[in-house]
Amino acid sequence: MSLLLEAGRAAPAAAEPASKPRAGLLARLGNPLLAIIFPLGVLAIWHFFTYGQKYSLIPPPSEVAVALYDLTFGGIFDDAFSRTLHVHLLASLSRVYGGFAIAAAVAIPLGLLIGRVAVVRRVLDPTLQVLRPIPVTAWLPLAMIMFGLGPRSAFFLVCLGAFYPILVNTIFGVRSVDPRLFEAASMLGCQDTAQFYRVVLPASLPAIFTGLRLGLGFAWVVIVVGEMTGVQTGLGAIIMEARQLSRTEIVICGMIVIGIAGFISDRLVMLLGKRLLRWSPNFA
Amino acid sequence: MPDTPNPILELRGVSKQFELQGQRVEALRDAHLRVHKGEFVCLIGASGCGKSTLLRIVAGFESPTVGEALMWGMPIAGPGPERGMVFQDYGLFPWLTVRGNIAFGPQSRGRPAAEVKDTVERFISLVGLQRFADAYPHQLSGGMKQRVAIARVLANDAEVVLMDEPFGALDAMTRERLQDELLEIWQRTGLTVLFVTHSIEEAIFLADRIVVMSPSPGRIESETAVLLPRPRDVVAADFNDMRGRLSQQLHSHHGRKAA
Numbered sequence: 048m049s050l051l052l053e054a055g056r057a058a059p060a061a062a063e064p065a066s067k068p069r070a071g072l073l074a075r076l077g078n079p080l081l082a083i084i085f086p087l088g089v090l091a092i093w094h095f096f097t098y099g100q101k102y103s104l105i106p107p108p109s110e111v112a113v114a115l116y117d118l119t120f121g122g123i124f125d126d127a128f129s130r131t132l133h134v135h136l137l138a139s140l141s142r143v144y145g146g147f148a149i150a151a152a153v154a155i156p157l158g159l160l161i162g163r164v165a166v167v168r169r170v171l172d173p174t175l176q177v178l179r180p181i182p183v184t185a186w187l188p189l190a191m192i193m194f195g196l197g198p199r200s201a202f203f204l205v206c207l208g209a210f211y212p213i214l215v216n217t218i219f220g221v222r223s224v225d226p227r228l229f230e231a232a233s234m235l236g237c238q239d240t241a242q243f244y245r246v247v248l249p250a251s252l253p254a255i256f257t258g259l260r261l262g263l264g265f266a267w268v269v270i271v272v273g274e275m276t277g278v279q280t281g282l283g284a285i286i287m288e289a290r291q292l293s294r295t296e297i298v299i300c301g302m303i304v305i306g307i308a309g310f311i312s313d314r315l316v317m318l319l320g321k322r323l324l325r326w327s328p329n330f331a
Numbered sequence: 332m333p334d335t336p337n338p339i340l341e342l343r344g345v346s347k348q349f350e351l352q353g354q355r356v357e358a359l360r361d362a363h364l365r366v367h368k369g370e371f372v373c374l375i376g377a378s379g380c381g382k383s384t385l386l387r388i389v390a391g392f393e394s395p396t397v398g399e400a401l402m403w404g405m406p407i408a409g410p411g412p413e414r415g416m417v418f419q420d421y422g423l424f425p426w427l428t429v430r431g432n433i434a435f436g437p438q439s440r441g442r443p444a445a446e447v448k449d450t451v452e453r454f455i456s457l458v459g460l461q462r463f464a465d466a467y468p469h470q471l472s473g474g475m476k477q478r479v480a481i482a483r484v485l486a487n488d489a490e491v492v493l494m495d496e497p498f499g500a501l502d503a504m505t506r507e508r509l510q511d512e513l514l515e516i517w518q519r520t521g522l523t524v525l526f527v528t529h530s531i532e533e534a535i536f537l538a539d540r541i542v543v544m545s546p547s548p549g550r551i552e553s554e555t556a557v558l559l560p561r562p563r564d565v566v567a568a569d570f571n572d573m574r575g576r577l578s579q580q581l582h583s584h585h586g587r588k589a590a
C-alpha cells in the first residue's frame with residue numbers, strides 16, 4: 048500500500064519528459080527565431096556597407112551567394128572553381144574524420160591507461176604535458192619535413208589537433224570516477240580488471256564524449272591550416288587559392304562551408320551522445 | 332544479548348588511526364563487539380565518534396590498525412558480497428537502470444543469466460519498484476534510490492547488511508515507511524543488520540541492541556538491549572523511558588566535547 052503511495056507521488060518526476068513539448072512549444076518556435084536575428088543583422092550591415100561600392104575589397108552578400116551557387120552547381124562563371132565544392136568538401140571531410148578517428152583510436156586507450164595505471168602515468172604524463180602547450184600550427188614546418196608537402200601533413204596536423212582534447216578528457220574522466228562506485232562494485236563482488244570494464248569505462252564515458260566533441264571541433268579548425276600549404280584539394284586549399292587570385296567571395300564561401308560542415312558534424316556527435324548517454328543527466 | 336558461541340561478526344580490540352595532515356586521528360579505540368546471526372544492531376553516537384569507521388572496517392574497506400575484525404571467526408580481508416553495504420549517498424551506478432543496478436552483483440559473480448533475471452525481478456517487487464524497473468538513478472526520488480541500494484545488496488545474497496545512516500537524507504514520512512519495510516524484510520529473511528543512525532528514536536524502533544559510542548577518541552561506550560515487543564509503538568511509555576535514558580547517556584559525553 049505505502050509503496051503505491053510513494054510510487055504515485057514520484058511518478059510526475061519520471062513522467063516529466065512527456066509534458067515537456069507542450070511547455071516548450073513557444074521556446075521551440077522562439078529559439079530559431081532568436082538565433083536568426085543576429086546573423087540577419089550582420090548580413091544587413093554587411094550588405095549596407097558593401098553593396099554598390101565600386102572599389103570595395105569585400106564583396107556584398109549577394110555576390111557571395113551567387114559564387115556559392117556556382118561553386119556548388121556550376122553554370123554561372125564556368126571557371127576553375129565552378130562545381131568543385133563537392134571535391135573539396137569530400138577531401139576535407141575524409142581528412143577530418145580520418146585524422147579524428149586515428150586520434151581517438153590512440154587517445155582513448157592511452158587516456159584510460161594513463162588515468163588508471165600509475166606507472167604509465169608517471170612515464171608518459173610529464174612528456175605529454177610539455178608537448179601539449181605547443182600549438183598545432185607550430186608543428187606545420189616539422190610536419191612538412193616529416194610528411195612532405197601535401198595531404199599527409201594535413202592529416203597529421205588534424206590528428207594532432209584532435210588528440211589532446213580527447214586524451215585530456217579521457218584521463219579526467221577516469222580520474223574523477225566517484226570512489227564510492229569502486230567501493231560499491233567491490234562489495235558486490237566485482238574486483239580488479241572487471242572493475243575496469245564495469246565501472247571505469249562506463250563512468251568515464253561522458254567525459255570521453257566531451258573530449259571527442261572538442262577533438263572534432265579542433266579537427267575542423269586545424270584542417271584549414273593543414274590544407275593551406277601544397278595541397279590541391281580541400282576547403283583550406285580552396286580558400287588559399289582564392290586568396291591568391293583575389294577572389295574574396297570564394298574565400299567567404301569556403302568559410303561558410305567550413306562553418307556549416309563543422310556545425311553539422313558537431314550535431315551528429317551530440318545526437319550520438321544523447322543516444323548512448325541517456326543515463327547521464329548532463330546529456331539526456 | 333547472551334554471549335552464545337559463534338558470532339557472525341566479531342571485533343576484538345579494534346583500533347583505527349588515520350593520518351590527517353601530519354596529525355594522528357584516533358577514529359576508533361579498542362572496540363569490542365559481537366553480533367549474532369539475525370541480530371539487528373544499531374550504532375549511535377555523536378558525529379566523529381567512529382561509527383562509519385567501524386562499519387567500513389566490517390565492510391572491509393578499511394583494515395584495523397590494531398586488533399581483529401572477524402566474520403564467522405575468519406579475519407575480514409576485504410570487501411565481499413556476503414557483507415553488503417548500503418551507503419547514505421546510495422552509491423548506485425548512474426549508467427545502469429534499476430534492473431541493471433540490482434543485477435550488477437549477481438552478474439559480477441558469474442550467475443547464469445536466467446537466474447540473474449529471476450533474482451532481479453524478485454527483488455524489484457520486494458522493494459516495490461516494478462514501475463520504475465527501467466528508470467535510471469537520476470530519475471528516482473531519494474527513497475526509491477535507497478530501496479534500489481537495499482535491493483542490490485539483498486539480491487547478492489548478503490548475510491550481513493551494513494547501513495550507514497541510510498535514511499538520514501529522507502523526509503520523515505519516507506523514512507518511517509522504509510523503516511517498516513526494512514524491519515519486514517529483516518524478519519522475513521533472517522538477515523543480520525548493522526545500522527548507523529543519529530536518531531535515538533530510529534535506533535529504539537529498529538534495534539535488538541543499541542551500541543552507544545562516544546568521540547575523541549571514538550570508542551564503544553555502552554550497549555543496551557532493546558526488549559520492547561515488536562511492532563514498537565513510538566508513543567508508548569516504555570519507549571519514552573528508553574529514549575530518555577539513551578538521550579542522557581549520549582548527552583553526558585556531548586557536554587564534554589562539542590559534537
Ligand SMILES: Nc1ncnc2c1ncn2[C@@H]1O[C@H](COP(=O)(O)OP(=O)(O)OP(=O)(O)O)[C@@H](O)[C@H]1O
Nearest residue numbers: 349350351356358377378379380381382383384385
Ligand atoms: N579517511 C580518513 N582519513 C582521515 N581521518 C578520517 C578518515 N575517516 C575518518 N576519519 C576521522 O575519524 C574520525 C571518525 O570518523 P567517522 O566518519 O567514523 O565518524 P562518524 O561517527 O561516522 O561521524 P558522523 O556521524 O559525522 O558520520 C573523525 O575524526 C574523522 O575525521
Ligand SMILES: [Mg+2]
Nearest residue numbers: 382383384495
Ligand atoms: Mg559517518
